[in-house]
Amino acid sequence: MGRTLETGLKWLVSSLIISQAQAFYVPGWSIKSYNEGEHIPLLVNKVYSDNTQLQYAYYDLPFVCPPTGKTRGSGLLSGQSISLNLGEVLRGDRIVTSDVDLTVGQDTECSFLCNQEVTRKDLKRAKEMVKDGYVVEWIVDNLPGATSFVTVDKTRKYYAAGFKLGFTDFSASTGKPRYFLNNHHTIVIRYRSAPGRAGEKGAKVVVGFEVYTKSIGPNNKRENGCPTDLQEIEGNFELYMPPNRTSDLSLEDSSSFHYTEDTEEGDDNDKIIIPYTYSVYFREDDSIEWNRRWDLYFVNQEEGSRIHWLAIVNSLIICGLLSGIVLMILSKTIRTDIKGRKQGSAEDGKLGLKRKSRAPKSEKATLGLLEQERDIDNDVDVSSDDEAIEDVTGWKLLHSDIFRKPEYGYLLAPLVGSGMQLLFMALGLVLLSAIGVLNPSFRGGFISAGVGLFVFAGVFSGYFSARVYKTFDGQSFGKNALVTACLFPGLLFGLVFILNLFVWAQASSTALPFGTLIAIVLLWLCIQVPLVYLGSWYGFNRTGAWEHPTKTASIPRQIPQQAWYIKSLQSILLAGLIPFTVIFIELLFVFQSMWQDKSGYYYVFGFLSVVSIILIVTVAEVTVVTVYVQLCSENYHWWWQSFLVGGGSAVWVFLYSVWYYFVKLHITGFVSSLLFFVYSFIACCVYGLLTGTLGFLTAYTFIRRLYGAIKVD
Template sequence: MGSGTPSFLGLLCALLTLRPGSGFYLPGLAPVSFCPAGSSSSDCQVNIQLFVNRLDSIESVLPYEYDFFDFCKDDQEKRPSENLGQVLFGERIETSPYKFSFMKTETCAKVCTKSYDVSKQEERTKLEFLKKGMQLNYQHHWIVDNMPVTWCYTVEDNQKYCNPGFPIGCYVDGNGHPKDACVINAQFNEKNTFYVFNHVDITITYHSGEGEGWTGARLVAATLEPRSYKHEDENKPVCEGEPMSIPGITNSNVKITYSYSVTFTVPHLRGLASICPPSPFLLSIMNSLVIVLFLSGMVAMIMLRTLHKDIARYNQVDQSYIRLFTQEESGWKQVHGDVFRPPRNGMVLSVFLGQGAQIFIMTFITLFLACLGFLSPANRGALMTCAVVLWVLLGTPAGYVSARMYKTFGGEKWKTNVLLTALLCPGIIFADFFVMNLILWVEGSSAAIPFGTLVAVLALWFGISVPLTFVGAYFGFKKQHPVRTNQIPRQIPEQSFFTKPLPGIIMGGILPFGCIFIQLFFILNSIWSHQMYYMFGFLFLVFIILVITCSEATVLLCYFHLCAEDYHWWWRSFLTSSFTAFYLLVYAVHYFFSKLQIIGAASTILYFGYTMIMVLIFFLFTGNGFVGGFFFFFFFVFRFSDSMVLVFFVLPPA
């Protein structure tokens, strides 16, 4: 394609970005206006407070609080109130000593000086922990006006990459090879040496309110450039000269002076490409749509050709009912008397279906709200808080679905069914989460959940979710599902390789996973590589496509199995779509060894522990994704066609 011809992705991106010029502000995200010192307006602020968050690393799953590294502290330290989602995610936001006045430029301003006497064990331990943080490439995460302070730098092909964090320092190993950020400066060349980024050049971009109908100015971006300077005079720092280095083997005292510079600027105009989503998002959507169209065509072909012919034949009133029933049946019609036979371990299946319904509804509502912007990344912790609250409040659908399915199977142990629905899967997840929290607590990580928060989560679970599950089960057990099955089970003929349960289940999970694996890469990056995920509109669309794909793949494969006269479809239909979780596990293992650089036993255990929680939730969700289309298909086919048989048997044609 020539350079002058617009690509399809570019055209699609342009269409996606067309929108009206007016806007609105979401609840809780009202903008703050700033004015220079001496302004007479009372509607804007003068001081800009910089907040600091926990520090994390792509080489370790263990995050740590800002104070854990012995950086400069705020004399009047305050912690904003954190919601449940922030606490569960391990965010630890606090004020910092970096305070600015709007429109006041400062150059090489001192923040504080940290001294380490290596003869004292406590100070030596702090220095060694700081060096370990630089070796593992731990990253600062600063916040200004609820916006992340980003570090932008140039990578290959002169492309600019912005990271919502910056390293505390870097390390040059014993062979003279610079690691991580040490490659940006040729002065970082001493072997077995740590270089501390003790100075930051901060640039705050603002948009003036002149002619906009509001007073003052609003901050639109904040960027910084980390630097390393060895300040000879801590009272009069000079931001030039040699970098601040710490030998790998430290035998002398170390003194680190932290400083900063801040400037204010207006934004530059940006092109359309800066606001378009990355190409992989669009490719993911198109890939998923192709799969859905293919499966929809296959299911439609079955419904229109096979079922339509059969039901039309039942409806031919000009034929004798004797001739109708003397015709030899074949395929799926031969098992209509056994298809609703209760499955083995129906209790467990009904519990899985109930929990899956709860997770399905929770995910749908959460993504829908996030798609509207109410759970944007700017509203920190809102996504997790919304998911937890919705899960607690959706105990009623879980109990209803589980009880109704268990009653359909002819079960009578309703108390056991309700208790397992309320406690089995959440109990497994909480036990895994509790063990992971113990490891975080032993390692001193900021991600360790406080004991009070654990008690609050348990109170929500047992005080709200469990009673609501009983309420839903009460209404579910009142429903009656009289289905007729033959007294003697029909013998299942010898099955070919492709109609046996295991091959069908393995093949059934491939197509749903093919719809999500590109989005899955970005989601795992946001979790483990600490990148911000913001494309919730695309994610919601992929979610809908995933549900449709799970339903259609299950309908298609189970129809083929029924045509082979194998009527054991209950567990097979659940496992066909839920086997997608196995591919998720395989992809997570591949991601761990190919994309991450995690070292240490604790970080490895934490990664796979949290991964197992995600796999279990995805297993229940995708296993329940077949319910809508699947039950419509089979109840329509077998219940309706069987009713037609009864009508013709009782009422002979005129």
């Protein structure tokens, strides 16, 4: 059994090393191929912006063509919603079938979609969304519609997911901004022959989905709703309605479009018609393999590989220096202290035996000789006591207080349990992503897997929480299990629910549907809480408390005045700065992916896994050094201190988030800013619980080995 487990671990580590610093794309279970003349459904999802955290379902926009409900290929109806997993719902996806007709092998120079009648209020909203730089996400064969670019050296093409809803220009005469809507979309589907027998029969697979946009004004001549010439465009479609108009503005009488400050004045019932058209082209491309089709979305990000390696080298240098300090403490200071302590104990024992063996040679000894011998014995005793006092200093004086239970231990135990739960979830996510199981083609898979791992890791949460709780002489494991199951998940759900109220008011797809909230509550109460209770019962009754190598005295010793750098807040901030320097470069890429480039995908989980391993080692070493310095100052309050020192870098991560918000981002609006700071706070709490638990367990292991080595009762 042990050999099998060892072989499995070696295989797991080898797989992670082979993946190195790249998260390779692993194709899905089956390749979807299409025959000539077969319909390919085009799905519309949402619009999003890097300048705001509010997303909107595409068909919820009042100025786009609504679905007609007509039947499309594969038995899908236009406007039919596609079933989503939990991760897709949580990230704001709302995928619906569109009316765009994509038939394999059939190019369409222009197809008319609709004339959408828009009020002045709807036009104002369209203008605001264009101003905020909103991007549209369409999907074909699980590929997001992309805007195509070329690298600086013009040797490679790469994709940026999504395409612009519109664009902003400035008036040459007034210098004021003018906003234009992209109302024509040129769709390019790149394909190649399907592998295997399907390809021999003429089937094709999609390897690229590109969307090119145009803004075509109403003064262009049209035939059957389409412009007569898509190459020579006379004016773009400006989001402008002349003020004080009470009649409908048709295509023919709106030839003069320009922006003025009076755009929003006038009757709200005034209307304007926006024509929507599209073109479709199928192009064969044998240069792209189907299982490498996502690589084009990452070509531009490959330039950051050098920075990733720089981050790893920086982290290794810091970790190496800390390792040297820890080895010096363990090999020289502590071993020398323990050796001196044992030698001192041995000498005390010999001296005691020597004193016991002394006896008067004759009962007739004179009084002067007895007094002289007593004086000699007194001199020996005093000198031996002084040596013992000199020997027993610093951390060795705390052997009877080091395992004294802390204040608020009933709160520390659930926090450690929640930290183990999050640690299991994080390690699982990083591992699955590094070996390619969670990849961009699995839409919403990262969040879904995270929720699943978190819920089922409740067993570990209850187990560790119960053992720590019983170590602190806790009596009611049921009460501790309830606190563990509700403390962090309850805080998380409460914050999300409050945020949801603000987002609901904005009618954003970021808001969680009521049914999803109920499903999350059921997962929490019906699955996680019983698992936490089960783990708590086993940890409390079957395994019990951890045994300590020393006994605790009834009266605590007095703690001397502490140096400024050992005090709680100062040591937490100073020690937390070191793990932050290990991760801050990689943190920049994570922040860019989450907040600045939401159309992109964070894919370098190989790098992240390496940095995570270095972070774990660094947190453990920093905690050991900090706790040892504290013990040398005769301060035995290390339980909470080790947890807070381990999680101290979370404070620096949150401060980095604040700096990133004001320097790097251009988020506007109260709700968007609230979302940013609350999500950042939640992420820092998760990170702090993770690293705090690592610090706590490392410090406990270190102290047990330290005081177990001297065996002082």
